[in-house]
Amino acid sequence: MKVLTIAEKELREYLLKPGSISWGVVFPLVFTLAFAVRFGDVDHLAPGLLTISVLFGTTSFVSSSVIFERRLRTFERLLVAPVSYLEIVLAKVLTGSIFGLFVGLVSLLFLRFFMVYPIWSIPFLAVYLVLSAVAFSALGLYVSLVVENPINAMTWLNLIRLPMMFTSGAIVSLLLFPRWFIAVGLLTPMTYAVDGLRFAMLHYYDVVNPLYALLVLVLLAMVFVYLSVTRIERLY
Amino acid sequence: MAEAVVANNLVKRYGDFEAVKGISFRVKRGEAFALLGPNGAGKTTTVRMLTTLTSITSGEAYVNGFNVRTERLAVRRSIGLVPDVSNLYDELTVRENLLFMAKLYDAPRERVDELIREFELPADKKFGKLSTGFKRRATIAAALVHEPEVLFLDEPTNGLDVHSARAVRSLIRALNRRGMTVFITTHNMVEAETIPQRIAIMKAGRIVAEGKRSELAKLVGRKTVVRLSVEPMSSSLLRALERYNPSFEEGKLVFEVDNLDGFLEELCSLKVELGFRVTSLCTEIPGIEDVFVELTKCPCRGCPL
Structure with a gap:
């Protein structure tokens, strides 16, 4: 219950913060629209663009909340309350995921205008979208907690997010690259989200088996939640 | 346990730097106790350890009978903390902030209305839009939502104008009169003169003197x-x-x-x-300022500090 209480507060407090809006909404939606308008038929690009939207939506919201909370010391308010660090982490991951999913859904609506084929499986799409949002949200939280100066969190996140857009096969299929690049792609968390969504939307995948993608996304979410909890323990 | 706060040989180390060097003290239930010291003396670090905000390097501490190391959630449930900055949520109104705190601590909603009335807070104004004085009052109110047994206040009148500082001080005294244990840290002499029954003076991570004001005055032979x-x-x-x-x-x-x-x-x-x-x-x-200056002055010859 405390998770929901904190999550509700997070949404009210950080929904309209500049970091959430610029990197979390404007960038992914403009990016999606630019590709859709330029290429018209975006079926093969749609899973990648959708993943980019979810990645930027979740991580921007989470890091925005952590930046403000660490700077204004409102984070300490949660730390002295009778709630566990896990509850705090889960609340932040939950709100980041909700925000990211919302951005993802708006992005999907745009994409549907330009897609020729119908979505292959809505339930699979929902599963991969939710798992991607949770995993990215946890990743964003961990990075924001690791950065010593919270003001630099967005810069560090971009250092991770922007290269991932290319190494994950979100824009250009990994199959078109040499084997060493595919290996780099397999080390990129976003690859599993892109291929999972590709399977759900188009019923094929590039390099990662959908079941494997699902398991890795669950594992990533759990690992980054665990790392975030231990990071808070170390920070305070 | 008759004591609300017990610290036994408390140490806090950050790498090679020892911020708190083995301090011990006891605060009775219902007492108003102050940690007085210059900047960097280790007052805030001590409060952060006692309120579970930072880990204890060595030593033992108990708050309301709960071990600060091993019973963190129980400690948190029984204390209120007013940090040196007013840290409620800017985008939420005062009422929303207090309701959030009430939910976190499982306190009844009616308590929020009670506090708004008692502290004369503008309930529907966003916290970020309040004056510094009202922000402070709201922050104190937020720490009282769950009616804690011990209230920790770190530099409670920091940055306040004279009128707001007076209002906050009389508020703290009123809480103490009602039986709440008050633990404040300060370098403000007016606060040290008017709020606590007992004072511990800290310097460079150590307690250099402890007692009532009159006892401290005798200590320095004034x-x-x-x-x-x-x-x-x-x-x-x-x-x-x-x-x-x-x-x-x-x-x-x-x-x-x-x-x-x-x-x-x-x-x-x-x-x-x-x-x-x-x-x-x-x-x-002789005022506490004389005692403070005497006990915390720099021992270097000719040093202006």
Whole structure:
């Protein structure tokens, strides 16, 4: 219950913060629209663009909340309350995921205008979208907690997010690259989200088996939640 | 346990730097206790350890009988913390902030309305739009939502104007009168003079003195200064008060006395006996500022600190 209480507060407090809006909404939606308008038929690009939207939506919201909370010391308010660090982490991951999913859904609506084929499986799409949002949200939280100066969190996140857009096969299929690049792609968390969504939307995948993608996304979410909890323990 | 806060040989180390160097003290239930010290003395670090905000390197601490190391959630449930900055959520109104805190601590909603009335807070104004004084009041109110047994206040009047600072101080005194244990850290002498019953003075991570204000004054050997003018001045009066070693300043007799009550009693009986009239009498009781300066001054020769 405390998770929901904190999550509700997070949404009210950080929904309209500049970091959430610029990197979390404007960038992914403009990016999606630019590709859709330029290429018209975006079926093969749609899973990648959708993943980019979810990645930027979740991580921007989470890091925005952590930046403000660490700077204004409102984070300490949660730390002295009778709630566990896990509850705090889960609340932040939950709100980041909700925000990211919302951005993802708006992005999907745009994409549907330009897609020729119908979505292959809505339930699979929902599963991969939710798992991607949770995993990215946890990743964003961990990075924001690791950065010593919270003001630099967005810069560090971009250092991770922007290269991932290319190494994950979100824009250009990994199959078109040499084997060493595919290996780099397999080390990129976003690859599993892109291929999972590709399977759900188009019923094929590039390099990662959908079941494997699902398991890795669950594992990533759990690992980054665990790392975030231990990071808070170390920070305070 | 009769004590609300117990610290035994508390140490906090950040890498090679030892911020708190093995301090021990006890705070009774219902007492107002102050940690007084210059910036960097380790006051805030001590509060952060006692409120579970930072880990204890070594030593033991108990708050309301709960071990700060092993019973963190129980400690958190029983305390309220007002940090040195007013840290509620800017985008939420005062009521929303307090309701959020009430939900976190499982406190009844009615308590929020009670606090809004008691602290005269603008309930529907966003916290970010409040004046510094109201932000402070709201932050104190937020720490009281769950009616904690011990209230920790770190530099509670930091950055407040005179009127707001006075209001906050009288609020803290009122809470203490109602039986709440109050633990404040401060370097503000007015606060140290008016709020706590007992004071511990910290310097460079250690407690250098602890006790009531009068006990601390004795500790540094400060005497009460009495300035007296009488009419007519007689040699018999001077002889009678000779053992107080009087001096003359601007036509007044100046004494430094250990026991003010005893001195005044003697003066009254001399007045009856010698028949003089007291035209003015001033006393300068050593304040906590004198004690603080004496105990925390830098030992270097010629150092201005």
